Amino acid sequence: MSTTTRILSGYEPASVLSFFEDICAIPHVSGDERAIADYIEAFAKARGLSCYRDAVHNVFIKLPASEGHESAPAVILQGHTDMVGEKTADSTHNFATDGLKLKVDAEGWISATDTTLGGDDGIAVAMMLAILDNPPQPHPAIECLFTVSEETGLEGAWAFDPVAMEATAHTMINLDSEAEGVLTAGCSGGMRTDITLPVTCESAEGVAVRVTLDGFTGGHSGVEIHEGHTNAIKAMGRILSALTEPYDFSLISVSGGGKDNAIPRDCTVTVDLRDTAHAEDFARAVTAEAEKLRSEPNMIPADKSFTCTAEILPDPPVLSMDDKTTHAVLSLLTLVRDGVLSMSAHVKGLVAHSRNLGIIKTLTDGEGKPTAVKFSMSTRSASNGHLDDSQRELTALAAVLGGEATHRARYPGWDYAPVSPLRDLWTRVSEGIYGVTPRIEVIHAGLECGILCDKLGEMDIISVGPDMRDIHTPREMLSIPSVERTYRLVCETLRALA
């Protein structure tokens, strides 16, 4: 027994919180899950439970059904062992060696001093260990899957081998949600696409004008794609394409955005304006186009405070892209479909298919001469058909404009199932105990469930969890009363499944 004070002792559910406090003492940021896997494996060995650990440190523990309930279908409980390691600017915390310093406020919110708490998803690990330690009676066969590196690319889920681990369940409760009273019932899949258009250069003849758009709100390309944020790269395409008729210019360089899964907030393009006498006019015309954009009735208010500058550079340009290249780049910016592509026919308000053009950049050779313009985008849908469609669409678009598309990092979605006995059961149990009907949500972003569902075959899945706030930040908090209610729901659902 440790002699240090147990911050969480005295709170309920005692067993879950005791395991959680143990977990918080073990460093376990993404990619560093060996020690926590050791702890879980030792837990299983001490109790004589069948335990399988794979090369990436995913752990799978099986608990047989209680006597007389062997014919009840097995259920998988699942959560991830890794946490995001974020700390305050002045913190000296070392995530590789130090345990977290827990505290609890008057309302029962647990947090860690100066760091993330890892309630996401340590509380799932703790709940699974508490269930394996002292299961609700009666219970079906329970298979607990502890995955690694969820936060950095769902790597544990990708590595999970249901055959090697002898997983048999077709029902799964994922414990990686962060809002009590919400039941997640589906998620999207997705893929990344890069289109490169080759650049032919020629000697520049005019004056260089740099156009910069900045200060758009941006956002997550999945869960915020329906909110109407302006894509800074598409906005740049609109402004420049509107000026190709009155002005004779070609592109020198383009760059915008930073991540293919974030809606871009900025974009900068430098052009070679051949009609040097009208540089001031051109700069004014750019601003006028930006004002037209700002007055679009459909623009969200927060985006209206974007800035647009058109700056005539003192040094004459040396090289610019030729007209054909310029035309191809501007055409792509006009033609590529971005934002919400279609809505779900089954779930009201759910985006079914979306795309985000997240990054544009000019690739150069060793001497700084442009060789290609690269566009990186992320497409999402739970439907494989949509992703196939998108793949063909972007391949065709690139080919028509003389470029090439490559698709990568494709991952499967978890399609909303119109019929789900587990969802109905969880809802009944929640209504029975708390009189609360959970809100069913399907999210337009990737979860481990999509990959696991694809690997396990026919699965009935729900994703649930207790209330957390500000996850992935040093302000992260986890509600003890919510853990207690959620844990009881999980236990009662297991009892009902038996």
Ligand SMILES: [Zn+2]
């Ligand atoms: Zn998580």
